[in-house]
Each structure stands twice: as C-alpha cells, then as structure tokens.
Amino acid sequence: MDFFNRDMYEQGLKFQKSMMDQYLQAVKNTTDFFQRKPEGEEEVSSAYGIFTKATEDMMKNAGEVNEFLWKSYQESWDQWKKLFESGNGFTLPEGFQGMPFESFSSTMEHFLGSMSVYTKLFQLWQDMIRSWPDLMNDPAAAAAKYADQSGALIRELAENILKPVMTEDVFSLWESFSDLNNTVGGFFQDFAAPWISRQDDFLSCIQSAASGDGDSYSRYMDLLSEAYQESYGKLLNMHGVGMAKDQAAMNFHLLDSYVRMMMSYFQMTVNVQKQLQEANQNLWKDLQEKMTDSDKPLTFKDYYDMWIRANSSAINQFYFTDEFATFLGGYADNAYDFKKNWDEFLEKLLSAFPVPTDSEMKSVYKTVYDLRKEVRSLKKEIEALREELDALK
Amino acid sequence: MQMFDYQGSAEYAVKYMNGVVKGIENLINVRADQIKSGELEKTPVLTIGKMTLYRYTPLVEESALQETPMLITYAMVNKQYMMDLQPDRSVIKAFLEKGIDTYIIDWGYPAKEDMYITLEDVIEWYMDDCVEYIRKASGKEQITLLGVCQGGTFSAIYTAIHQDKIKNFVSMVTPIDFSIEDGLLFKWSRYYSIDKMVDAYGNVPADLMNTTFVLLKPFELLIDKYVGFGAGMSDPEYLQNFLRTENWIFDSPDQTGELLREFVNDLYVDNKLMKGELVIGGKEVKLENITCPLLVICAKYDHLVPPSSTKPLLEAVSSTDKDFHMFDVGHVGIYISPNSKNEIAPIIGDWIVERS
Numbered sequence: 001m002d003f004f005n006r007d008m009y010e011q012g013l014k015f016q017k018s019m020m021d022q023y024l025q026a027v028k029n030t031t032d033f034f035q036r037k038p039e040g041e042e043e044v045s046s047a048y049g050i051f052t053k054a055t056e057d058m059m060k061n062a063g064e065v066n067e068f069l070w071k072s073y074q075e076s077w078d079q080w081k082k083l084f085e086s087g088n089g090f091t092l093p094e095g096f097q098g099m100p101f102e103s104f105s106s107t108m109e110h111f112l113g114s115m116s117v118y119t120k121l122f123q124l125w126q127d128m129i130r131s132w133p134d135l136m137n138d139p140a141a142a143a144a145k146y147a148d149q150s151g152a153l154i155r156e157l158a159e160n161i162l163k164p165v166m167t168e169d170v171f172s173l174w175e176s177f178s179d180l181n182n183t184v185g186g187f188f189q190d191f192a193a194p195w196i197s198r199q200d201d202f203l204s205c206i207q208s209a210a211s212g213d214g215d216s217y218s219r220y221m222d223l224l225s226e227a228y229q230e231s232y233g234k235l236l237n238m239h240g241v242g243m244a245k246d247q248a249a250m251n252f253h254l255l256d257s258y259v260r261m262m263m264s265y266f267q268m269t270v271n272v273q274k275q276l277q278e279a280n281q282n283l284w285k286d287l288q289e290k291m292t293d294s295d296k297p298l299t300f301k302d303y304y305d306m307w308i309r310a311n312s313s314a315i316n317q318f319y320f321t322d323e324f325a326t327f328l329g330g331y332a333d334n335a336y337d338f339k340k341n342w343d344e345f346l347e348k349l350l351s352a353f354p355v356p357t358d359s360e361m362k363s364v365y366k367t368v369y370d371l372r373k374e375v376r377s378l379k380k381e382i383e384a385l386r387e388e389l390d391a392l393k
Numbered sequence: 394m395q396m397f398d399y400q401g402s403a404e405y406a407v408k409y410m411n412g413v414v415k416g417i418e419n420l421i422n423v424r425a426d427q428i429k430s431g432e433l434e435k436t437p438v439l440t441i442g443k444m445t446l447y448r449y450t451p452l453v454e455e456s457a458l459q460e461t462p463m464l465i466t467y468a469m470v471n472k473q474y475m476m477d478l479q480p481d482r483s484v485i486k487a488f489l490e491k492g493i494d495t496y497i498i499d500w501g502y503p504a505k506e507d508m509y510i511t512l513e514d515v516i517e518w519y520m521d522d523c524v525e526y527i528r529k530a531s532g533k534e535q536i537t538l539l540g541v542c543q544g545g546t547f548s549a550i551y552t553a554i555h556q557d558k559i560k561n562f563v564s565m566v567t568p569i570d571f572s573i574e575d576g577l578l579f580k581w582s583r584y585y586s587i588d589k590m591v592d593a594y595g596n597v598p599a600d601l602m603n604t605t606f607v608l609l610k611p612f613e614l615l616i617d618k619y620v621g622f623g624a625g626m627s628d629p630e631y632l633q634n635f636l637r638t639e640n641w642i643f644d645s646p647d648q649t650g651e652l653l654r655e656f657v658n659d660l661y662v663d664n665k666l667m668k669g670e671l672v673i674g675g676k677e678v679k680l681e682n683i684t685c686p687l688l689v690i691c692a693k694y695d696h697l698v699p700p701s702s703t704k705p706l707l708e709a710v711s712s713t714d715k716d717f718h719m720f721d722v723g724h725v726g727i728y729i730s731p732n733s734k735n736e737i738a739p740i741i742g743d744w745i746v747e748r749s
Binding site: 291292294297298299300301304308311312315316319320325326328329332333336337340358361362364365368369372373376 | 505
C-alpha cells in the first residue's frame with residue numbers, strides 16, 4: 001500500500017493553491033464590489049462596518065450578483081473531494097463519496113454550525129473554572145456533569161463535521177466508538193471516585209500534619225487504605241480468564257498483598273510515632289519544669305533516664321490498647337499473606353527447573369511424619385505382644 | 394542557678410567511654426570456654442526425633458539420692474540449659490546437691506520434617522516416653538514433674554491426663570489462664586491469625602519469635618540493655634555473664650508449626666485448658682484431675698507470663714497440698730538472677746525433697 005501517494009500530495013497542493021487563488025479573487029471581488037458602491041445605499045462610517053456589510057451582502061448575493069463567490073466555494077469543495085479520493089487505500093474506501101446531503105449548502109451549514117461548538121466548549125470550560133470552588137464540594141458529581149456536557153458537544157461536532165464525509169455504516173461505527181468512550185470514561189470515573197471523593201480529606205490531613213496535628217498521619221493512612229481497597233484492591237483481585245489466568249491472578253495477588261502489607265505497616269508505625277511524639281513533647285515540658293524547680297542541675301544521665309522511662313511507658317501503654325493490637329494484627333496477617341503469595345510465586349517460577357519446591361518437600365515431610373508415628377505405634381504393639389508372650393512362658 | 398550540669402555530664406561521658414574501651418579490650422580477649430553454659434555433666438538416655446532426654450550425673454552417692462526422680466520439661470522457645478547457665482547460679486546444681494535425681498528434656502532444634510508434630514505428640518509420645526523411661530530406669534511408679542514456662546503448660550496437661558504417674562508437680566512461670574489482659578502476648582494473640590503464620594512459614598522461624606519478644610519492650614531491650622552493657626563491660630565477670638545470657642537468649646529453635654498452631658488457637662485464643670475443654674488424643678484434659686502436691690512459682694515482674702496467668706492453677710486443681718511462691722524478679726531472672734541458686738532453687742529443692 002502506498003501511504004505516501006504522490007498524487008494525494010499533488011492534489012493537496014492543488015487544493016491549497018486553489019483556496020489561495022479563490023481567496024485572493026474574493027478579496028479582489030469584494031473590493032470591486034465596494035468600488036461599484038450601489039446608488040441609494042447609506043454611507044458607512046467605519047472600516048469594521050464596511051467589512052461587515054460587505055460580507056453580509058456577499059453572502060446574500062452570492063448566487064445571484066457575484067457568481068464568482070459561489071463558484072469559488074464550489075471549486076474548493078471539488079478540490080477537497082479529489083483530495084479524499086486520492087487518499088483511498090489508506091484513509092478511505094475505494095469510490096467513497098461521503099454521505100448524501102440534500103444540497104451542498106446544507107453540508108456547508110453543518111460545517112459552519114460546528115463553529116459554535118468550539119464557542120460552547122470554551123464557555124463550558126470558562127463556567128467550570130469560575131465555579132471551581134463550588135464544584136469541589138462534590139468533585140465526582142461535577143466531573144460527571146462536565147464529562148456529559150463535553151461529550152454532547154463532541155457528538156455535535158462529529159455530527160456536523162464527520163457525518164458529511166462518512167458513509168452511514170462508518171458513521172454508525174464511529175458512534176459505537178463514542179459509546180465505548182463513554183463506557184471507558186464511566187469506568188475510570190467509578191475507579192477514581194474513591195480517590196476524588198476523599199480529595200478534600202487528603203488535603204485536610206496534609207494541612208493538619210503541616211500544622212503539627214499528630215492524628216492526621218494516621219487519618220491519612222486510613223484514607224489511603226480505604227481508597228486503595230475500593231479501587232486498586234478490587235482491580236488486583238478480579239477474576240481472570242484464559243489459559244494463564246491463574247498465573248495472572250497470582251501475580252496480581254502478590255502485588256496486592258505487598259501493597260496491603262506496606263500500608264498496614266505504615267498505619268501501625270505512624271500511630272506508634274504519634275505516641276512517641278506526644279511522649280517526647282511531655283518529656284520536654286517535664287524537663288523544663290525540673291530544670292527550673294530542681295536545686296540540683298540535671299546531668300545527661302538524668303535526661304537519658306527520663307527519656308527511656310517516658311518513651312518506654314508511652315509505648316507500653318499504647319501496646320496494651322485494642323487499637324494497637326488491631327494495627328499489629330492487621331500488619332501481621334498482611335505480612336503472612338504476602339509471604340505466602342511470594343512463596344507461591346517463586347515456586348511457580350522454579351517449577352520449570354529441576355529442583356524440589358517447598359510444597360513438594362512438605363508432602364515428603366508429612367509422609368515421614370506419618371511413617372514415624374506408624375513405626376512407633378507398631379513398636380508399642382510388638383512390645384505389648386512380647387510382654388504377653390513372656391507372660392505365657 | 395545553672396540548670397544543666399555540663400561538667401558532670403561530660404565527666405560521666407568520659408568515664409562511660411573509658412569503660413567501653415576497656416570493655417572492648419575485655420571482649421576481644423574472652424575465650425569461648427569462659428562463656429560456655431550447661432557445664433554440668435549429663436548423659437543422653439533417650440532420643441526421639443530431635444528430642445533428647447538427659448540424666449544429670451548426681452553430685453551425691455547413688456545411695457544418697459532422693460527416692461523420687463525428677464523430670465524437668467522446658468519450653469520450646471529457648472534452650473533448657475538456662476537452668477544451668479552459669480556455675481554460680483545453676484538451679485540444676487542446687488537440685489543435684491540436694492540429691493534429686495534430675496532428668497531434663499532437650500527439645501532440640503526442630504527442622505522442617507518436624508513441622509507436623511502436634512500437641513498430642515508432645516504429651517502422649519515424647520513426654521510420656523520420657524516418663525516411662527524414667528519410671529523403668531528408676532524402678533519408681535511415680536516421678537516429680539517440674540515444668541517451666543510453656544513446658545509447665547505441657548506438664549499440667551500431662552499430669553491432668555496421667556496423674557497416676559506423677560507424685561509431685563512443680564509449675565514455674567507457667568501460663569495456665571490465657572484469658573488475661575495484662576500480658577501482651579496473650580492480648581495480641583487474639584488479634585492475628587496463627588493459621589496464616591503457620592501456613593506462611595511451616596515452622597515459625599526463631600528470628601521472628603525473638604523479634605516479637607524484643608519488641609515487647611523495645612526501649613529496654615534494644616537500647617537501655619546495651620547502654621547498660623556499655624557501662625558494665627569493663628568488669629570481666631559482668632561481661633562474661635552478659636555474653637552467656639545473650640547467647641542463650643538468641644539461641645532459639647524454630648517453632649514446630651502445627652504444635653504452635655494448636656497451642657495458640659486452643660490455649661491463647663480459646664483458653665481451653667482453663668475452661669476444661671481441651672482434648673488430647675481423645676482424652677479430656679481437666680485440671681481438677683490433678684490431685685498431687687503442687688508448687689506454683691511465679692515472677693512478680695514477669696512480662697511474658699504474668700502472675701495473673703500462673704496463679705489460677707492453684708484454684709483449678711484438686712490437690713490439697715499446694716504451695717505458692719512469688720519472687721521479685723522477671724521471667725528469666727528466676728533462673729539467672731543472683732538469688733536463683735541461693736534463694737529460689739533451695740525453696741523448690743526443699744519442697745521436692747520433703748515430698749520425695
């Protein structure tokens with residue numbers, strides 16, 4: 001297939017030349033038109049007014065008074081069609097003629113109508129930027145609203161611009177792609193919703209942390225964990241299909257268990273950190289009081305002893321709470337899940353090599369264990385029988 | 394007035410660093426034989442898998458031995474030689490000097506092939522075979538059973554099932570009631586899944602267990618302990634004792650998976666021993682079946698097995714001859730503190746001798 005069809009480029013150049021010729025001709029004709037200035041017409045006072053009036057007249061009289069203008073549009077359209085026809089085999093099917101319209105003017109109406117879509121799109125963005133603070137009250141709903149409006153405008157644009165140059169079948173296909181786009185958009189919208197809906201909370205946590213609020217770190221980790229579990233967590237645990245589905249599921253589970261392990265680890269450590277931070281703040285106050293009140297100056301050893309006592313007591317108190325036990329339990333369970341998934345992943349990887357895997361060895365260990373028990377039981381039986389035999393002698 | 398004693402602090406720092414440098418010199422000159430533990434002579438008399446039953450060589454004439462031999466059952470998380478950790482503080486030596494014919498179980502270092510060993514195996518196979526051996530070797534119908542920590546729980550279960558074979562039962566820092574709230578291991582065990590842990594590891598690695606124990610008191614066991622070591626290491630005797638204890642603390646066997654699973658699920662989580670719901674090899678384990686003389690020893694500052702978990706054994710058994718002692722030490726201090734040989738071991742030894 002000749003993608004770089006020379007004929008197409010030649011036609012393209014011809015088209016551009018024709019457009020330029022016709023533009024120059026239109027300018028000349030417009031000037032001529034004004035130079036002829038019909039009698040009885042009112043004088044216009046500004047250059048803008050002159051141009052506007054000339055354009056309006058030109059359009060109104062295009063087909064009657066100034067045949068050249070009509071002709072110039074017609075020629076442009078012909079050149080354009082030639083351009084598309086010359087591109088067949090790579091952009092359009094053989095003999096493509098575009099969808100039938102009642103008239104060329106209706107086609108042009110569609111084209112010109114498209115211009116307003118850009119204006120509407122601009123207005124849409126303008127509106128969005130102006131309403132930004134309010135939109136942030138419900139970012140997910142705002143995103144959905146603007147996605148819908150943008151979609152409608154893009155569809156309108158397609159109706160006007162693509163429909164004239166596409167066959168009905170192709171346009172229908174395009175519309176189905178548009179539906180696909182909406183579906184994909186909806187999917188990503190749902191996927192991102194857990195994050196978008198918590199956007200303010202994330203921001204608030206960061207702001208609080210910056211102002212010294214120790215609780216904000218753990219709240220941030222909670223939010224992160226919740227958002228992950230409602231989005232990526234679900235994605236990585238979805239059911240697979242096909243021959244390699246088990247392997248793919250294993251890989252995804254491994255990744256998911258790693259993320260969960262790390263998140264629960266950070267959840268636990270930020271909470272421990274918070275306790276220690278508070279303990280050290282209190283220690284600092286105690287130290288200042290002691291330094292002020294005490295008759296004897298403090299030594300570094302005194303400070304060290306106070307530091308160890310304060311931190312040890314804080315951590316011990318926190319350890320005994322249900323809160324910490326829950327964090328620890330969550331981390332431990334996630335770490336064991338990750339270890340198990342990691343081992344399975346490695347075993348699968350090693351299955352192609354001539355080495356026994358842990359699962360295979362466990363099976364051997366179980367057999368050895370069962371045999372050892374059986375041997376012991378048989379030994380006991382033999383011993384009992386021997387005693388019975390000895391008694392009979 | 395000056396609020397911070399800069400001069401005193403600097404003098405302390407210099408003195409401390411001086412001690413550390415001297416200590417390092419001591420450290421590089423310590424010979425392996427100077428920090429050996431478990432030096433008392435003993436003979437292996439029975440082996441089952443990785444487990445070995447030892448008999449200590451008596452320190453008195455055979456004819457002067459007490460009537461009833463004694464079996465010591467230690468926990469599986471550390472090695473039994475901590476009862477004979479250093480010559481001047483050996484609890485075993487104190488028993489031997491009193492003429493107690495002493496046997497001890499060394500659980501060995503379980504390998505992966507031991508991962509399917511269950512609680513039933515430990516009680517009805519390993520322990521029962523040891524008891525049978527001692528009964529046969531000594532010609533005595535009954536023995537004294539001394540259980541330490543987890544080994545005490547095994548011993549309580551064993552005695553409840555085989556009371557006829559046990560003359561006296563000594564429980565040392567033994568967890569019995571697992572529903573307590575003042576022990577972190579007890580509390581935390583209800584918040585994570587031992588099943589996941591065992592499924593992930595098979596045998597639970599000793600390093601993981603040690604990490605857990607150390608994290609129970611991170612500031613004391615990861616920082617203050619070694620700051621104290623720095624302060625004391627210039628004393629050769631202190632240094633050697635510290636190294637001996639350090640070697641013992643981190644000489645930990647892996648934990649057999651299935652046994653640990655049962656131990657945590659049935660005891661720590663469901664508290665079946667205390668509730669009388671535990672079943673071993675089809676036999677119900679009822680603590681009220683224990684009728685022999687009972688001595689309960691606990692440590693006041695035990696953070697691993699608090700007295701609240703140990704003491705309920707006294708009420709749960711049917712024994713009429715019951716005794717209880719609490720010492721002002723921690724879980725390990727009961728064996729290695731300066732008082733262990735001179736105060737604690739004699740109390741236990743005398744109690745046993747009186748009932749031999």
